[in-house]
Amino acid sequence: MQYAHLGRSGLKVSRLALGTMNFGDVTDEAESFRIMDAALEAGINLIDTADVYGGPQSPDMEQGYGLSEEIIGRWLAQGGGRREQIVLATKVYQPMGTGPNDKYLSAYRIRKAAEDSLRRLRTDHIDLYQMHHVDRSTPWEEIWQAMEQLVREGKVTYVGSSNFAGWQIATAQNAATARRFMGLVSEQSLYNLTARTIELEVVPALRHYGIGLIPWSPLGGGLLGGVLGKTEGGRRTTPHMRKTIERHRPRLEAYEALCDEIGERPADVALAWLLHNPVLTATIVGPRTTQQLATSRRALDVTLSEDTLRKLDEIWPGPGGEAPEAYAW
Numbered sequence: 278m279q280y281a282h283l284g285r286s287g288l289k290v291s292r293l294a295l296g297t298m299n300f301g302d303v304t305d306e307a308e309s310f311r312i313m314d315a316a317l318e319a320g321i322n323l324i325d326t327a328d329v330y331g332g333p334q335s336p337d338m339e340q341g342y343g344l345s346e347e348i349i350g351r352w353l354a355q356g357g358g359r360r361e362q363i364v365l366a367t368k369v370y371q372p373m374g375t376g377p378n379d380k381y382l383s384a385y386r387i388r389k390a391a392e393d394s395l396r397r398l399r400t401d402h403i404d405l406y407q408m409h410h411v412d413r414s415t416p417w418e419e420i421w422q423a424m425e426q427l428v429r430e431g432k433v434t435y436v437g438s439s440n441f442a443g444w445q446i447a448t449a450q451n452a453a454t455a456r457r458f459m460g461l462v463s464e465q466s467l468y469n470l471t472a473r474t475i476e477l478e479v480v481p482a483l484r485h486y487g488i489g490l491i492p493w494s495p496l497g498g499g500l501l502g503g504v505l506g507k508t509e510g511g512r513r514t515t516p517h518m519r520k521t522i523e524r525h526r527p528r529l530e531a532y533e534a535l536c537d538e539i540g541e542r543p544a545d546v547a548l549a550w551l552l553h554n555p556v557l558t559a560t561i562v563g564p565r566t567t568q569q570l571a572t573s574r575r576a577l578d579v580t581l582s583e584d585t586l587r588k589l590d591e592i593w594p595g596p597g598g599e600a601p602e603a604y605a606w
């Protein structure tokens with residue numbers, strides 16, 4: 278396994294991070310345990326979840342959300358030094374109840390959400406506590422006050438963001454600096470060959486502030502996983518997926534042909550392309566089975582030539598570079 282610093286921090290995490298959004302929903306507990314065991318054996322030490330992960334919301338709010346954290350907590354409770362071998366990341370923001378303060382990033386909500394996550398995860402600290410989305414209604418003074426309190430109490434070690442715009446990252450970081458607080462060490466963003474908008478503003482902001490990028494949906498919801506070369510079944514048969522495939526068919530044909538030309542699986546090429554980005558710390562893989570996890574490791578050994586990178590840019594063009602040069606002289 279390869280490791281990299283989490284942004285500008287001294288913490289090292291595996292360049293493949295185990296995403297657990299499927300745990301409790303698509304993947305049952307027994308298979309989830311096997312996936313985490315296999316990840317640990319492979320050297321993957323960053324396990325990423327969220328309080329909201331685990332399945333569809335039930336009417337009584339007693340089932341569904343929180344299941345992913347609970348599964349991870351029961352896996353950790355088996356002992357064997359599991360907790361000491363992983364960097365545990367979870368998130369706060371999404372609704373976890375029907376009350377007016379059961380969502381977003383008020384200090385009240387952050388404190389309660391952290392306590393609830395710790396209980397479900399059966400641990401006394403969260404290594405990376407991530408804001409799942411920006412809260413435009415709560416001032417940064419309040420958000421950082423709440424995060425600082427959790428750090429002082431030893432319940433949180435590092436703070437990250439997810440789905441932030443570049444200017445929101447800058448605002449958050451400047452507010453943290455004014456309080457002499459470390460602020461953000463990572464940002465989770467939608468980023469893959471088919472979705473490159475963050476190259477305009479987010480990537481430059483992350484590079485400037487020393488914040489590590491952790492892309493989610495690295496395979497574009499399965500689109501970059503060799504969708505044309507696979508047999509019918511799974512998500513590709515849904516009306517939405519079929520429509521997406523047809524919209525991108527010329528590019529997908531060129532992409533899969535290029536992957537055949539260099540002798541690599543499309544999924545591995547998509548992950549390897551992300552790993553070439555120096556701002557990137559780790560990319561999330563969200564396997565539904567242990568077999569899917571095993572095949573993801575190949576991407577670490579794939580080296581893409583300058584010619585291949587150029588061809589990928591031609592097939593899946595980005596926004597034209599960074600702002601403002603992408604759209605102005």
